[in-house]
Amino acid sequence: MALRIYDVAIEMLRTLRPVIERVGTKDPNLGDQLRRAATSIALNLNEGAYSQGRNERARWYTAMGSAAEVRACLEVAEALGYIEKADENLLDTLDRIVATLHRLTRR
Template sequence: MALRIYGVAIEMLRLLRPVIQRIGTKDPNLGDQLRRAAASVPLNLSEGAYSQGRNERARWHTAMGSAAEVRACLDVAEALGYVNTLNEELRSKLDHVIGTLHRLTRR
Protein backbone atom coordinates (compact mmCIF):
# COMPACT_ATOMS: atom_id res chain seq x y z
CA MET A 1 0.00 0.00 0.00
CA ALA A 2 2.77 2.45 0.90
CA LEU A 3 4.49 2.16 -2.46
CA ARG A 4 1.25 2.92 -4.31
CA ILE A 5 0.76 6.06 -2.23
CA TYR A 6 4.34 7.06 -3.08
CA GLY A 7 3.24 7.61 -6.70
CA VAL A 8 0.32 9.75 -5.54
CA ALA A 9 2.71 11.79 -3.39
CA ILE A 10 5.01 12.37 -6.38
CA GLU A 11 2.04 13.44 -8.49
CA MET A 12 0.98 15.80 -5.68
CA LEU A 13 4.48 17.26 -5.71
CA ARG A 14 4.28 17.85 -9.48
CA LEU A 15 0.97 19.67 -9.03
CA LEU A 16 2.48 21.73 -6.21
CA ARG A 17 5.49 22.91 -8.20
CA PRO A 18 3.84 26.00 -9.77
CA VAL A 19 2.07 26.79 -6.50
CA ILE A 20 5.37 26.66 -4.60
CA GLN A 21 6.92 28.99 -7.16
CA ARG A 22 3.99 31.43 -6.96
CA ILE A 23 4.02 31.49 -3.16
CA GLY A 24 7.82 31.85 -3.16
CA THR A 25 7.59 35.09 -5.15
CA LYS A 26 5.24 36.59 -2.55
CA ASP A 27 6.75 35.04 0.59
CA PRO A 28 10.10 33.26 0.16
CA ASN A 29 10.02 31.81 3.68
CA LEU A 30 6.57 30.27 3.27
CA GLY A 31 7.50 29.01 -0.20
CA ASP A 32 10.62 27.34 1.20
CA GLN A 33 8.71 25.80 4.11
CA LEU A 34 6.08 24.45 1.70
CA ARG A 35 8.76 23.04 -0.61
CA ARG A 36 10.61 21.30 2.23
CA ALA A 37 7.42 19.85 3.73
CA ALA A 38 6.18 18.68 0.32
CA ALA A 39 9.50 17.00 -0.52
CA SER A 40 9.53 15.33 2.89
CA VAL A 41 6.34 13.39 2.16
CA PRO A 42 7.62 11.04 -0.60
CA LEU A 43 11.10 10.89 0.97
CA ASN A 44 9.69 9.58 4.25
CA LEU A 45 7.25 7.30 2.43
CA SER A 46 10.15 5.70 0.60
CA GLU A 47 12.23 5.40 3.74
CA GLY A 48 9.29 3.87 5.62
CA ALA A 49 8.72 1.32 2.86
CA TYR A 50 12.16 -0.10 3.55
CA SER A 51 12.06 0.14 7.34
CA GLN A 52 10.70 -2.27 9.92
CA GLY A 53 8.83 -2.12 13.19
CA ARG A 54 8.84 1.20 15.01
CA ASN A 55 11.07 2.83 12.41
CA GLU A 56 8.51 2.08 9.70
CA ARG A 57 5.70 3.62 11.73
CA ALA A 58 7.87 6.62 12.65
CA ARG A 59 8.51 7.36 8.96
CA TRP A 60 4.75 7.14 8.22
CA HIS A 61 4.09 9.60 11.08
CA THR A 62 6.76 11.96 9.78
CA ALA A 63 5.32 11.79 6.24
CA MET A 64 1.82 12.42 7.60
CA GLY A 65 3.04 15.39 9.64
CA SER A 66 4.74 16.83 6.58
CA ALA A 67 1.58 16.35 4.49
CA ALA A 68 -0.43 18.15 7.18
CA GLU A 69 2.17 20.93 7.11
CA VAL A 70 1.72 21.20 3.32
CA ARG A 71 -2.01 21.61 3.85
CA ALA A 72 -1.41 24.30 6.50
CA CYS A 73 1.04 26.17 4.24
CA LEU A 74 -1.54 26.16 1.45
CA ASP A 75 -4.25 27.39 3.82
CA VAL A 76 -2.00 30.21 5.03
CA ALA A 77 -1.08 31.17 1.46
CA GLU A 78 -4.76 31.31 0.51
CA ALA A 79 -5.66 33.31 3.62
CA LEU A 80 -2.89 35.82 2.89
CA GLY A 81 -3.95 36.16 -0.75
CA TYR A 82 -0.79 34.67 -2.24
CA VAL A 83 -2.82 32.15 -4.22
CA ASN A 84 -6.44 31.85 -5.23
CA THR A 85 -8.52 28.76 -4.57
CA LEU A 86 -6.34 25.75 -5.21
CA ASN A 87 -6.78 23.07 -7.82
CA GLU A 88 -9.23 20.40 -6.59
CA GLU A 89 -7.01 17.64 -8.00
CA LEU A 90 -4.16 18.88 -5.81
CA ARG A 91 -6.38 19.02 -2.71
CA SER A 92 -7.75 15.57 -3.51
CA LYS A 93 -4.27 14.03 -3.83
CA LEU A 94 -3.16 15.69 -0.60
CA ASP A 95 -6.23 14.35 1.22
CA HIS A 96 -5.60 10.89 -0.27
CA VAL A 97 -2.00 10.90 0.97
CA ILE A 98 -2.99 12.05 4.46
CA GLY A 99 -5.83 9.52 4.67
CA THR A 100 -3.62 6.63 3.59
CA LEU A 101 -0.89 7.64 6.02
CA HIS A 102 -3.44 7.90 8.80
CA ARG A 103 -4.46 4.29 8.11
CA LEU A 104 -0.83 3.14 7.91
CA THR A 105 0.00 4.68 11.29
CA ARG A 106 -2.97 2.95 12.91
CA ARG A 107 -2.13 -0.62 11.81
Protein backbone atom coordinates in the same frame (compact mmCIF):
# COMPACT_ATOMS: atom_id res chain seq x y z
CA MET B 1 8.16 -2.87 -0.22
CA ALA B 2 7.22 -0.18 -2.73
CA LEU B 3 4.11 1.81 -1.84
CA ARG B 4 1.61 2.89 -4.49
CA ILE B 5 0.96 6.07 -2.50
CA TYR B 6 4.57 7.07 -3.19
CA ASP B 7 3.72 7.52 -6.88
CA VAL B 8 0.74 9.65 -5.84
CA ALA B 9 3.07 11.81 -3.74
CA ILE B 10 5.47 12.27 -6.66
CA GLU B 11 2.61 13.33 -8.93
CA MET B 12 1.40 15.70 -6.19
CA LEU B 13 4.87 17.31 -6.21
CA ARG B 14 4.64 17.86 -9.97
CA THR B 15 1.25 19.54 -9.53
CA LEU B 16 2.49 21.59 -6.60
CA ARG B 17 5.69 22.85 -8.27
CA PRO B 18 4.18 26.00 -9.86
CA VAL B 19 2.40 26.82 -6.61
CA ILE B 20 5.66 26.55 -4.68
CA GLU B 21 7.29 28.88 -7.20
CA ARG B 22 4.42 31.40 -7.01
CA VAL B 23 4.35 31.40 -3.21
CA GLY B 24 8.16 31.65 -3.11
CA THR B 25 8.13 34.85 -5.16
CA LYS B 26 5.73 36.47 -2.66
CA ASP B 27 7.12 34.96 0.53
CA PRO B 28 10.43 33.07 0.26
CA ASN B 29 10.12 31.62 3.78
CA LEU B 30 6.64 30.21 3.20
CA GLY B 31 7.66 28.94 -0.24
CA ASP B 32 10.64 27.15 1.30
CA GLN B 33 8.52 25.67 4.07
CA LEU B 34 5.95 24.47 1.53
CA ARG B 35 8.69 22.90 -0.60
CA ARG B 36 10.36 21.18 2.36
CA ALA B 37 7.07 19.81 3.70
CA ALA B 38 6.01 18.57 0.26
CA THR B 39 9.30 16.81 -0.42
CA SER B 40 9.25 15.34 3.09
CA ILE B 41 6.09 13.44 2.21
CA ALA B 42 7.70 11.50 -0.63
CA LEU B 43 11.05 11.06 1.09
CA ASN B 44 9.55 9.70 4.31
CA LEU B 45 7.10 7.48 2.42
CA ASN B 46 9.95 5.83 0.59
CA GLU B 47 12.17 5.59 3.65
CA GLY B 48 9.32 4.07 5.65
CA ALA B 49 8.68 1.48 2.95
CA TYR B 50 12.20 0.15 3.50
CA SER B 51 12.26 0.43 7.30
CA GLN B 52 10.99 -1.91 9.98
CA GLY B 53 9.14 -1.69 13.25
CA ARG B 54 9.09 1.65 15.00
CA ASN B 55 11.28 3.29 12.35
CA GLU B 56 8.77 2.37 9.66
CA ARG B 57 5.88 3.81 11.64
CA ALA B 58 7.85 6.94 12.59
CA ARG B 59 8.59 7.70 8.92
CA TRP B 60 4.89 7.34 8.06
CA TYR B 61 3.86 9.62 10.92
CA THR B 62 6.38 12.18 9.69
CA ALA B 63 5.04 11.93 6.13
CA MET B 64 1.48 12.33 7.44
CA GLY B 65 2.45 15.41 9.44
CA SER B 66 4.18 16.86 6.40
CA ALA B 67 1.04 16.35 4.31
CA ALA B 68 -0.95 18.25 6.93
CA GLU B 69 1.73 20.97 6.87
CA VAL B 70 1.45 21.29 3.08
CA ARG B 71 -2.30 21.79 3.44
CA ALA B 72 -1.70 24.45 6.11
CA CYS B 73 0.87 26.22 3.91
CA LEU B 74 -1.65 26.33 1.08
CA GLU B 75 -4.34 27.72 3.39
CA VAL B 76 -1.93 30.38 4.71
CA ALA B 77 -0.83 31.30 1.17
CA GLU B 78 -4.48 31.66 0.17
CA ALA B 79 -5.32 33.73 3.27
CA LEU B 80 -2.40 36.08 2.53
CA GLY B 81 -3.41 36.45 -1.11
CA TYR B 82 -0.36 34.69 -2.57
CA ILE B 83 -2.62 32.23 -4.43
CA GLU B 84 -6.26 32.54 -5.45
CA LYS B 85 -7.59 29.25 -4.17
CA ALA B 86 -5.89 25.97 -3.50
CA ASP B 87 -6.66 23.43 -6.23
CA GLU B 88 -9.38 21.04 -5.02
CA ASN B 89 -7.73 18.05 -6.74
CA LEU B 90 -4.49 18.85 -4.94
CA LEU B 91 -6.31 19.04 -1.60
CA ASP B 92 -8.06 15.75 -2.36
CA THR B 93 -4.69 14.16 -3.12
CA LEU B 94 -3.30 15.40 0.20
CA ASP B 95 -6.35 13.94 1.96
CA ARG B 96 -5.78 10.61 0.17
CA ILE B 97 -2.15 10.57 1.27
CA VAL B 98 -3.11 11.34 4.88
CA ALA B 99 -5.84 8.65 4.87
CA THR B 100 -3.45 6.04 3.48
CA LEU B 101 -0.77 6.91 6.00
CA HIS B 102 -3.32 6.85 8.81
CA ARG B 103 -4.22 3.28 7.83
CA LEU B 104 -0.55 2.29 7.59
CA THR B 105 0.21 3.61 11.08
CA ARG B 106 -2.70 1.63 12.54
CA ARG B 107 -1.73 -1.83 11.28
